[in-house]
Amino acid sequence: MRDTKTVVVMKGDQTGQELLEEAMRILQPDVIGFDITFEEYDLSLENRRRTDNEVVHEAAQAMKTYGFGIKAATITPEAGDDVGSPNAILRREIDGKVIVRTGRRIPGIRPVGGTYAPISVIRMAVGDAYGAKEWRDGEGDDEIACRTEVIDRKTCRAVAEYAFRHAKKMNAKVFGGPKYTVSPVYEGMLKEEMDRASERYPDVPYDPQLIDATYALLLNNHGDPLVIPALNRDGDCLSDMVLQLFGSIAGAESMLISFDDELNPHVVMAEAPTGRPRVSSAKTSPTRWR
Template sequence: MSDSLTITILEGDETGQELLDQAVRVLDPEVLGLDLTLERYDLSLENRRKTGNEVVHEAARAMRESGLGVKAATVTPEGKDDVGSPNRILREEVDGKVIIRTGRRIPGVTPAAGIHFPISVVRMAVDDAYGAKQWREGGEGGEDEIAYRTEKISRATCRAVAEYAFRTAKSMGARVYGGPKWTVSPVYEGMLKEELDRAAGLNEDVQYQPVLIDALYAGLVSGAADGPLVIPALNRDGDCLSDLVLPLFGSIAGAESTLLAFHEDYSPRVAMAEAPHGTAPALQGKDVANPMAMLLANAAVLHYGAQIHGVAAAEQASRAIYEAVLEGASAGVKTADLGGSAHTSEVCDDVVSRVRTKIDVWSSLGSSR
């Protein structure tokens, strides 16, 4: 088994690309002491249009081969005849089943609703409301006009969400909390509930508290998060939940998002990490956007690199980045959205310096972290 890693770098648009360019500096082999190769693919809107999305398919093939990807935010055009969403193509081609986003307390930032423990949202990556067939019938614009939508989920995706939710909870010492609205939709949403119950029976050492999605939202803002939580969710429920959970800790730009594809035993086969926010065109060229999520995306992909390829040093490098990002915030090196005054490049400079020092010190001590 090789001690080297190849990471597929998926370039994007506007501020998303600027953040990637800054954050990816932490993956310099001289900083991490790792044998890393970065293969770049230009997924900018301009190049997707120029290639008719072929560059997205090329990037997906490369990521299936490397098992690892870091993606910048990209623009999804609204026109139905345009190139559409690159994320959809990437998810389908690598057979991504689960997206995990973890909110964490950021040192020096007061969380909302008294939440201090990590909260991971484990959601479907495909199907549900996204990609559903939609149509309207009746008089256009009149009171008789009716809109329809057909959605689907699969047992396989429900099982992947349930299995990975319980595995994540076990690793975090967390409680699996929440679920869909299975009382109203016992056939459709009840399928996820069935798989959660099944996984709970196989993981009796993990605390399991199923609650309906509306009660979950109420619980998050009224004190239910009195310990680490893992929240399993349908695709759109999870999308909405992530946009609630991450700002509870200070900013949607304060945590990474990771798409996972699995082997048959639900061990990760492909991991693509990214920032969950958009391209922030209003911030482009100003060097003020928060790079934490992109920096943490690099940490996440190294963590999965250790799991997928067995490169132990990648786990140490991952921890160094996670610690450096949070230590920098604790020391006050923060962008304006977190109450600081640092520029994007200054935050990344600080993190790179801290990571370099950690790796050097750990090497001197001969210790593995």
């Protein structure tokens, strides 16, 4: 008797849902060659509003049970009193630590700057600029804006460890890094974990660079496969650039991963890497794809 895996399927909005339906066609047992079942949850904006996000929490718990998920692109309302981003809830609920976004050459599309081999961005999934405490003090020309950002050692270790494991599988070089010279205490924490991971994987090539140098050198890449560990904000911006180097963000993959105590993947969720702004037909407030 064959072991049947269950994948949690999270439906989305409009084009996101259409693309999910196409993806599901190639996940059928007669295509992939092994048994697989699906448990569906409707994460469309309409249903998230109707359930006050309860459906998102249910989907997250199901992923923790089965270990696998695939999510369509969904609309995130801009209004603060609306349902917000389902991605933020899912990442928190499954304790997602790493987002892996890999650019690969698309047949028939000429890449930019000689980027022929795959490039993976290993992005911190939580903390940093996202969810930071923000406030303003003063008035007029003396007004100042402040933000308190936080990263933690455990997440930095997960990013660094997975980067080197991924590079070993890809026969790639771990490349890039944070701006640790300007921010040795905050951004230096990720650099420390990258250096320690390098010691654990001496057979994996390691070329640490500051984030600004990383951007510049990517435009002069000689075609080698690369794995780039990054802070949350850096990884968000960097992955959009890397994916576009291959011709289109739409042709890329994005994986959210949580880990067990041994830093082995515990839950893996495939999702759309990004989307385009639009206006919801349900409300007049601006929305964005997530």
